[in-house]
Amino acid sequence: MTHSPAEEPKLCWLCGKNEATEPYALSKQTEMICATCLERRRARDALEDRLIYITNLEYDRRYDAALACLDEILEANRHRDHDLWLARSIAMLRSSILFNAGRYAEAEKACEAWAQLGFRNIHDRWMHAFEKAQTLNALGRPREALAVVEDGLGHQDPRYIEAAMLLLTPLVRLSKKLGQPVDPKWRGLAEAWARHHEIDMPVGDSLEKTILELQKIYRARKPEFANDEGAEDEADET
Numbered sequence: 001m002t003h004s005p006a007e008e009p010k011l012c013w014l015c016g017k018n019e020a021t022e023p024y025a026l027s028k029q030t031e032m033i034c035a036t037c038l039e040r041r042r043a044r045d046a047l048e049d050r051l052i053y054i055t056n057l058e059y060d061r062r063y064d065a066a067l068a069c070l071d072e073i074l075e076a077n078r079h080r081d082h083d084l085w086l087a088r089s090i091a092m093l094r095s096s097i098l099f100n101a102g103r104y105a106e107a108e109k110a111c112e113a114w115a116q117l118g119f120r121n122i123h124d125r126w127m128h129a130f131e132k133a134q135t136l137n138a139l140g141r142p143r144e145a146l147a148v149v150e151d152g153l154g155h156q157d158p159r160y161i162e163a164a165m166l167l168l169t170p171l172v173r174l175s176k177k178l179g180q181p182v183d184p185k186w187r188g189l190a191e192a193w194a195r196h197h198e199i200d201m202p203v204g205d206s207l208e209k210t211i212l213e214l215q216k217i218y219r220a221r222k223p224e225f226a227n228d229e230g231a232e233d234e235a236d237e238t
């Protein structure tokens, strides 16, 4: 027996693997997706739909309200969070909110809980190292912070090279704080980052100066950094 094209099962618009059985409204149109993808999307939407609200709570320094909102979203959607996207995203937000609230001991614990969930990719691992290092530094433990940064940088994946400055800058600042040079083994990573962003490596400077110079050149290109020139240098003296 042959099927007419109309009877062929349509594949999920998102994963392209399973049969599309559920309508899912995107910003401009509705697409048919599979039941698994629908669950995943619902878990994501639960957070994404309230992110602006949570950010505003944090901006207003209503940190406990922001954290309670995250807990509520996770509890209501945990059963859908098969790939842990929601749990990991919330763990990241929790760590960052606690840091911004100046609640560093709690932020450290939140970073540990985040690591327990495992990392999806190098970018997430680097985000975690960044957050944990700034927390440890704020707790007066710069040596541990530097170890976290170097451990993070030890995990590399060329697909995420774009984000390396996230850890290269704290690498320089923490080394400086501890009165030690940046380990020359990270030069290759700085070069790869510069190549990716089509920036020529400054010649003749120490690796510390080179990394800061690269960051400066990069930021000068970006309109969003136009008004905070020097902010990094001030932040360093904590």
Ligand SMILES: [Zn+2]
Binding pocket: 012, 013, 014, 015, 016, 017, 018, 033, 034, 035, 036, 037, 038
């Ligand atoms: Zn699907």
